[in-house]
Amino acid sequence: MKNIKVIGLDADDTLWVNEPIFTVTHERFREIIGKYVGAENLDEKLYGYEIRNLKIFGYGIKGFILSMIETAIELSGGKISGAEVQQIINLGKVMLDHPVELLPGVEETLQLLQPDYTLMLLTKGDLFDQESKIARSGLAEYFDHVEILSEKDEATYQRVLKRNNIAVDEFLMVGNSLKSDILPICNLGARAIYIPFHTTWIHEVVTVDASANLAYHELPDISLLPAYLQQQSV
Amino acid sequence: MKNIKVIGLDADDTLWVNEPIFTVTHERFREIIGKYVGAENLDEKLYGYEIRNLKIFGYGIKGFILSMIETAIELSGGKISGAEVQQIINLGKVMLDHPVELLPGVEETLQLLQPDYTLMLLTKGDLFDQESKIARSGLAEYFDHVEILSEKDEATYQRVLKRNNIAVDEFLMVGNSLKSDILPICNLGARAIYIPFHTTWIHEVVTVDASANLAYHELPDISLLPAYLQQQSV
Numbered sequence: 524m525k526n527i528k529v530i531g532l533d534a535d536d537t538l539w540v541n542e543p544i545f546t547v548t549h550e551r552f553r554e555i556i557g558k559y560v561g562a563e564n565l566d567e568k569l570y571g572y573e574i575r576n577l578k579i580f581g582y583g584i585k586g587f588i589l590s591m592i593e594t595a596i597e598l599s600g601g602k603i604s605g606a607e608v609q610q611i612i613n614l615g616k617v618m619l620d621h622p623v624e625l626l627p628g629v630e631e632t633l634q635l636l637q638p639d640y641t642l643m644l645l646t647k648g649d650l651f652d653q654e655s656k657i658a659r660s661g662l663a664e665y666f667d668h669v670e671i672l673s674e675k676d677e678a679t680y681q682r683v684l685k686r687n688n689i690a691v692d693e694f695l696m697v698g699n700s701l702k703s704d705i706l707p708i709c710n711l712g713a714r715a716i717y718i719p720f721h722t723t724w725i726h727e728v729v730t731v732d733a734s735a736n737l738a739y740h741e742l743p744d745i746s747l748l749p750a751y752l753q754q755q756s757v
Numbered sequence: 758m759k760n761i762k763v764i765g766l767d768a769d770d771t772l773w774v775n776e777p778i779f780t781v782t783h784e785r786f787r788e789i790i791g792k793y794v795g796a797e798n799l800d801e802k803l804y805g806y807e808i809r810n811l812k813i814f815g816y817g818i819k820g821f822i823l824s825m826i827e828t829a830i831e832l833s834g835g836k837i838s839g840a841e842v843q844q845i846i847n848l849g850k851v852m853l854d855h856p857v858e859l860l861p862g863v864e865e866t867l868q869l870l871q872p873d874y875t876l877m878l879l880t881k882g883d884l885f886d887q888e889s890k891i892a893r894s895g896l897a898e899y900f901d902h903v904e905i906l907s908e909k910d911e912a913t914y915q916r917v918l919k920r921n922n923i924a925v926d927e928f929l930m931v932g933n934s935l936k937s938d939i940l941p942i943c944n945l946g947a948r949a950i951y952i953p954f955h956t957t958w959i960h961e962v963v964t965v966d967a968s969a970n971l972a973y974h975e976l977p978d979i980s981l982l983p984a985y986l987q988q989q990s991v
Contacts, residue, residue: 579850579854580853581886583819583885585814586819588823589823589849592842592846593846596839601838602839603839605829605830605837606830608826609827616813619813619814649815650905650907651814651883651907673885
């Protein structure tokens with residue numbers, strides 16, 4: 524791609540596995556409160572608490588733990604026991620302490636990109652949790668900048684570009700969320716590469732109007748990124 | 758003070774009231790679990806959970822809510838009810854939504870300093886909560902940079918200075934915590950002004966060895982800062 528100098532990379536489900544950890548936790552949560560409630564509206568209730576609590580707690584696992592507890596209290600009619608609440612908190616602690624599992628080809632790709640581009644890690648969520656994951660990932664050395672953001676929308680990206688003196692036409696964003704990594708970037712007139720992950724949190728799912736003709740490209744695998752950039756820059 | 762170009766200011770209990778909100782919450786928490794437990798070892802137990810959970814949750818109100826819940830479960834022998842757990846969560850939500858109450862003289866001081874210094878807000882804690890407080894404080898416009906840090910130690914301050922191209926002898930840090938705002942700065946060879954607040958979280962309390970002869974100055978009130986800086990720079 525011509526003129527690209529800075530590549531921003533999303534982290535969760537772009538560099539390492541994230542959403543499947545939530546999926547496993549959903550299953551364990553279902554087991555804990557299974558005696559109080561049928562499975563039918565559990566996911567819907569939990570998602571309702573998550574969305575309402577986003578405005579108070581922001582993104583991240585600590586807010587998710589609190590949403591699980593509130594869901595359990597409501598769906599059990601207040602009968603959830605102290606021991607079961609502790610089990611829910613422990614599920615969250617296991618998530619926070621989960622080993623960081625890199626996606627295939629990530630480290631090799633960063634090695635190939637590092638000499639030619641300024642690499643920025645741009646991730647959304649809880650500061651403490653994300654810093655811990657970056658440290659545990661072993662990938663920190665590849666990044667010139669790391670920015671942990673409370674939201675990934677046009678205004679936030681604009682501030683990040685401005686703060687780091689990056690021109691819109693020099694910037695490329697790479698990530699697995701159309702909503703957070705791709706659409707706001709396209710709306711700013713910058714370029715983006717969408718690398719889908721097999722599971723997406725429903726909050727991040729958007730329907731893209733095919734007629735919008737947005738200037739992003741889709742790659743099936745991050746390993747294809749260096750070759751794609753080289754081919755496009757010729 | 759000579760050569761100072763950049764002033765870093767702490768936020769909680771330096772610019773606005775924070776610790777008293779925790780104190781009020783402690784009292785409400787005591788009321789909620791009062792039927793299960795005597796008052797004697799409640800604070801100690803809660804502090805024990807807070808400290809152990811700092812490594813998993815980091816600083817901030819969401820982690821504090823979870824520590825209150827764990828304390829309540831343990832001290833009630835698991836008898837705490839769902840409704841009471843919900844009350845504890847609601848205490849936390851009230852804290853997160855608490856109006857930001859500026860300390861006396863803060864806004865006038867920032868107005869006086871802004872023309873002559875680059876002002877940085879350097880605060881520790883939860884990204885989402887701190888961003889929300891900064892926005893609600895109405896003070897964002899006075900700051901050239903805002904950095905929300907997961908820890909305030911020498912290594913973190915060093916990274917902040919490096920990232921923003923600030924020389925150690927051009928930097929002054931102002932805050933209410935000897936542990937987080939003053940000692941690491943003095944250890945880096947930069948200057949600091951300590952403005953005590955009447956309440957300090959026990960985790961932030963340190964004993965300063967008088968013989969250490971650290972190069973910080975104490976002011977009783979932030980309003981005295983502009984005059985002090987002017988007088989010292991003559």
